[in-house]
Amino acid sequence: MFAVYASEPNPTEPLKSLTVGERPEPEVADGWVSVDVAAASLNMHDLWTLRGVGIKPDQFPMILGCDGAGRLADGSEVVLYPVIGDAAVAGDETLDPKRSLLTEKYQGTFADTVVVPARNAVPKPAGLSMAQAAVMGTAWLTAYRMLFVKSGLRPGQTMLVQGASGGVATALVQLGRAAGMQVWATGRTDAKRAVAERLGADATFPSGARLPARVDAVFETVGEATWAHSMKSLKPGGAIVVSGSTSGPNPGADLQRLFFLQLRVIGATMGTRGELADLLAFVAQAGITPEIGLELPMEQAEEGFSAMLGGDTTGKIVFTR
Structure with a gap:
């Protein structure tokens, strides 16, 4: 499948390890779901991944992208919750010491398909476009x-x-x-x-x-x-x-x-799945249009990464499929 990934860690010139190409189709474990990605947004975390921060060398190549929105096999539209952790820890996944984000241990959203725990696929409000929904999960x-x-x-x-x-x-x-x-x-x-x-x-x-x-x-x-x-x-x-x-x-x-x-x-770090659901409801009810400074096809990901490095945009950078 098509993907944008970090081929290896590069602490000094991160864009040199940014690769646009093909990766194997993901396997779907019990309790997980496959999501066809429609849009995904860029975060500073993706640059840190390219530099090798927070990820072990043996975990490369790593598909980038913490955030995204897409469709389940039955056509349901969903927003991806990027924290993979145990909500039983103090009732808050972000306090789980073993928590992880997409792109730290699990492959990310800059691809045709991403696989996540079923609870991490949160229903998307009808009032948000896929690009708008794709910025919700992290920033x-x-x-x-x-x-x-x-x-x-x-x-x-x-x-x-x-x-x-x-x-x-x-x-x-x-x-x-x-x-x-x-x-x-x-x-x-x-x-x-x-x-x-x-x-x-x-x-x-x-x-x-x-x-x-x-x-x-x-x-x-x-x-x-x-x-x-x-x-x-x-x-x-x-x-x-x-x-x-x-x-x-x-x-x-x-x-x-x-x-x-x-x-x-x-x-403050990220938020819970419940807070993401509340955020989505609030944005939809209030009629907020999230600020997207640059929207590009995923094939042009390098342009988006360069814009982030240069501080050339405002709001979020979104890649679409």
Whole structure:
């Protein structure tokens, strides 16, 4: 079958191990289902896989792609939940120490067919296209958990999204707007800030700019480059919710500010299958159109990977079959 895969780990030049070609048809184990992929979205995780991060060398070649949407054998349209873990662990698959994602141990979605546990095929709302549904499983699910499960924000409160042109950040802007938050966002360029405003941000600011007031919560995916600004932007008792560190993982903690103002730092990773189902229902009911910055045939995957590496797009990059 057709597939886009990592042929081997390449820490320094990841695109050199990106291969577009043929892979064997997958076998379907008991309790698993085969899904004909209609669309799949690109994540930074796919670049880490190409670099060999989080995957053992003997697991290559590995078909890339954590997210996707497609059809079961009976024609049912489904969205793929990418976390493969045991929900019996504290009622949350993301807390299972043995959990895995598609592309870490199991072959991914950038192919004609992907095989997943039956529970990982979640019914797709009729109001979402396949391309829109394909962005939900990682970036949008992460944003949903950050906002609705972890932050404690209520409608009317003010949230700040750092670096608001990426996949998780644009999802946060759109979800926050739909939920009645006052949404502020930062961006490095006028064009990136304009995207956040178009998606519903009430106000945007250059990265690191002094804000007109402090906020109830900051949503962080950037890390070292924005951390000091995030800490200074919070009201006493406010929260930083963190799901990534693209600029570096070791920010200065500013512990005096943390304890004196009783700030909270909260980590968030992905979400549960139940949260994905809730996210899909909310997006459909609210009439949200997820931001897709680039849509390409899967055969042109290298173009999409290059765009992600160069930071040339906003929102999500989607590959279609």
